Amino acid sequence: MQRTLPECLPTPRLIIGAEELTSGSGGSHEHRNPATGEVQAVVPMAGAAEVDAAVTAARAAFPGWRDLDLNRRRDILLEIARRIVADQERLAAIATHEMGIPNLLAGPTAQMAADWFTYYAGWIGKAGGDVIPVAAGDALDYVRYEPVGVIGAIIPWNGPLVAIGMKIAPALAAGNCVVLKPPEHASFTALRFAELAAEAGLPPGVFNVIPGDGQAGAPLCGHPGIDKITFTGSAESARKVLTTAAQAITPVILELGGKSANIVFPDGDLDAAVTMAVGAGLVTLSGQGCMLPTRLLVHNDIYDEVVARVTGAAQQLTVGDPWEPTTVMGPLATAAQLERVSTVVSKAVADGSGKLLGGGERPAGLSGGYYYSPTVFGDVDPASHLAQKEIFGPVLSILRFNSEDEAVQLANNTEYGLAAYVHTRDLRRAHVLSAALDAGGVAVNGFPIVPSAAPFGGIKQSGFGREGGIWGLREFQRTKNVYIGLS
Incomplete structure (x- = not known):
């Protein structure tokens, strides 16, 4: 090209x-x-x-x-x-x-x-x-x-x-x-x-x-x-x-900023949920976005399946020269961002905040730019930096839940309140969770492209x-x- x-x-x-x-x-x-x-x-x-x-x-x-x-x-x-x-x-x-x-x-x-x-x-x-x-x-x-x-x-x-x-x-x-x-x-x-x-x-x-x-x-x-x-x-x-x-x-x-929860229930469209988790949580802007769904909350009944699919999809992503037509993930924006992401991931691995399932390193052969591999952590501690703080890089934190109440509690348990996402076919659940989630905007079964006619903004921090x-x-x-x- x-x-x-x-x-x-x-x-x-x-x-x-x-x-x-x-x-x-x-x-x-x-x-x-x-x-x-x-x-x-x-x-x-x-x-x-x-x-x-x-x-x-x-x-x-x-x-x-x-x-x-x-x-x-x-x-x-x-x-x-x-x-x-x-x-x-x-x-x-x-x-x-x-x-x-x-x-x-x-x-x-x-x-x-x-x-x-x-x-x-x-x-x-x-x-x-x-x-x-x-x-x-x-x-x-x-x-x-x-x-x-x-x-x-x-x-x-x-x-x-x-x-x-x-x-x-x-x-x-x-x-x-x-x-x-x-x-x-x-x-x-x-x-x-x-x-x-x-x-x-x-x-x-x-x-x-x-x-x-x-x-x-x-x-x-x-x-x-x-x-x-x-x-x-x-x-x-x-x-x-x-x-x-x-x-x-x-x-x-x-x-x-944001630390937006992406909540997946067993009755949701798992194909769409996995695609969004990887595409919006890791690929978009190489994870450098305020409203990206960087926390994936998965019901325990489907946890293993979703984690396997997300991890597999993340490993298939093409990271590299942003001018190549096959590239879907480019570098981070600055050397400072690269250092920040690398430090957060290294600390999380060292203190056991979650189980590193993929990534966690700079990709081979791309040392000249500010590249970082798409990184996935599973079984993340809800109180850890991984779950609580905005990383602003291609790092996805996955947490388990067993009920609607627990999902809401985990989703709301951060200082942020910009966006939240829910995957379910249950209309009652969609409305109940949309009301219960502490966020300026909630999307059910999709990732919005911030419509110009809709209000966008956050609450809390x-x-x-x-x-x-x-x-x-x-x-x-x-x-x-x-x-x-x-x-």
Whole structure:
């Protein structure tokens, strides 16, 4: 298969208003190709000075974008969606270079992101206010939903294009301007999106891109010109975001980690359950996803069968060069992620947290990149790190249960609450467990692709606030009550 050359990557830079900067006060970052470990670009990073310039540009652009004819705003978002789809091949190539996603699996993310822009374009001009009942003839009381202002958006490295769709589309649809901080090791997707948005007619300053690390994140979260922050990342980073934002009393949306339970009952479709356990729990993003079903809870009556099938399927996965058409699992995104996963697995083996059934090592012949074999642990201790903490790698933890109550207890017994999954043909059980599971979303007999019309978000240490649907739009609007006396 012909490799796409690194020239597909956009020029590393900061985009602030109409300006493009090739250096920043936050220094620079050597971006390494996850598949080879080799440096393929040097990314300039923002610091406090560039954050301030970006917020200033966004505030200057805000009145014009807020007051733009609604039909024009809608058309710009629709054109952005069209251009994302048209650019799918290049965006997929960028994702492969940037995160090591197998190229043949990276393409659909463009359509997903475009769907969010199409969906929220449809809300423009339709998300009206409310009239409040008062005594007839005395007054008119109504509610206006207005844009918040300037949004500080911080996205993760594991799925930047989808994150842009989930955050930027509703923010722009509501009439806000945005300062986006992509992580230093995953900035190319955001920069390419900025190019597409500008070509679609988005005015300068409405969307600004400032790659960086904490030197940009902290001043962005604490900037008095930021009206709301939307953040996706780890709980550890979220605590820093909240602490900094609290100084300016800036509201925050948090979409954090997960340790989602995938519960399989004897009456479930075992073929589908095994396929999902391996495909979503190990293969997708090489396990680097917040809502992935990384805990497999299996009823004792079918435990041995399911474990054998999952372990066998995991051993058949092709891990390797993300440009090869037979590859289904690429490398981890960074050397730090590889070290983290390796450390967790080694410790679990040493302390007997579970029985290692497969993997647990770097695959032979792939030492140049950040590869790790799909790893399966059985009979995992429910109190162990394997069962309790987000690993963010291709590591699946399997636990036994004997009853519905025990399954719910095990599923809820973590600090997270992002998603949960159930495999059963029993309609009563499906509804009962959906109500009992502590999660922002529950899927029965399937793995959702986060529909743009549905609310997505977590509870507990998985965050708060929602992305998607009217709920996601309202996150980027402020509520104003207007009372007009008539007597």
